[in-house]
Amino acid sequence: MRVLITGGAGFIGANFVHQTVREHPDVQVTVLDALTYAGDRSSLASVARAISFAEGSVADADLVDRLVAESDAVVHFAAESHNDNSLDDPSPFVQTNLVGTYTLLEAVRKHGVRFHHISTDEVYGDLELDDPSRFTPETPYNPSSPYSSTKAGSDLLVRAWVRSFGVQATISNCSNNYGPYQHVEKFIPRQITNLIDGVRPKLYGAGLNVRDWIHVEDHNAAVWAILDRGKVGETYLIGADGETNNLQVVRTLLEVFGRDPDDFEHVNDRPGHDMRYAIDASKLRDELGWTPRYTDFRAGLEATVDWYRSHEAWWRPVKAAVEAKYARTGQ
Structure with a gap:
């Protein structure tokens, strides 16, 4: 094939x-x-x-x-x-x-x-x-x-x-x-690479927006x-039944890094930020027999953190430019 x-x-x-x-x-x-x-x-x-x-x-x-x-x-x-x-x-x-x-x-x-x-x-x-x-x-x-x-x-x-x-x-x-090779402009790798650099994570608005x-x-x-x-x-x-709000994602990452779960800073929310996404994947599961392997979100985050720690040469060249771009918008 x-x-x-x-x-x-x-x-x-x-x-x-x-x-x-x-x-x-x-x-x-x-x-x-x-x-x-x-x-x-x-x-x-x-x-x-x-x-x-x-x-x-x-x-x-x-x-x-x-x-x-x-x-x-x-x-x-x-x-x-x-x-x-x-x-x-x-x-x-x-x-x-x-x-x-x-x-x-x-x-x-x-x-x-x-x-x-x-x-x-x-x-x-x-x-x-x-x-x-x-x-x-x-x-x-x-x-x-x-x-x-x-x-x-x-x-x-x-x-x-x-x-x-x-x-x-x-x-x-x-x-x-989420997982390996995701650009550091995205929410989870941005927070992971900030924490690797000793920088406090950034949370959009109140962090109540839910993603699956x-x-x-x-x-x-x-x-x-x-x-x-x-x-x-x-x-x-x-979808993998992984509904979690942004606040909990940030707090979980802080715990993975051994930091206080409230050690983050609020930044300007994104324009038109959608509140909640949620997937019903029953058709995929029932008709095709698919099931997710990563059912523990924290364990998946820990594996992702390990990847970014061991692949710094992959993301480091673009990190400063991404943060400078976010800084211009107060994010």
């Missing part, structure tokens, strides 16, 4: 590449990545000899057509994904998330290649803190940022290409990931379950 992985030098994509090489040795892996600030080829250094790598954009129709023609399946991770950046400049999000997905869909349509589209629970908007419900595949879309709206649009493109052209595609919408955390390896195991056993045209939600 020949698999093209877009965005394979990014956070979730790089972990998917590592997991595929490790657990599916019969699969030939090609990575397509534009190597923007969020893509780092060093994330693939230990598997470089086991894969093929192409640098370029998913919106480059000629390049995409050539790579798709040589593939049996495409797993589409490539996306602009940082909410704050989408508020500063939405244009890259439109180009990558919408035009890039369209370009891939046309290529897989032409060559009859299986397509799996990685999306986010943020397409559904957010839930109130006291709302007992969770997102399901039937939840109406209600995105609240340029990031989530372009991901919602890309999902709808996939659905339309399935219905109109018979493209062999599936979609997964996942909750918030899942370890990246559990996410990628679910993607393989969908590739192997998923029904074409279906949407599967991926």
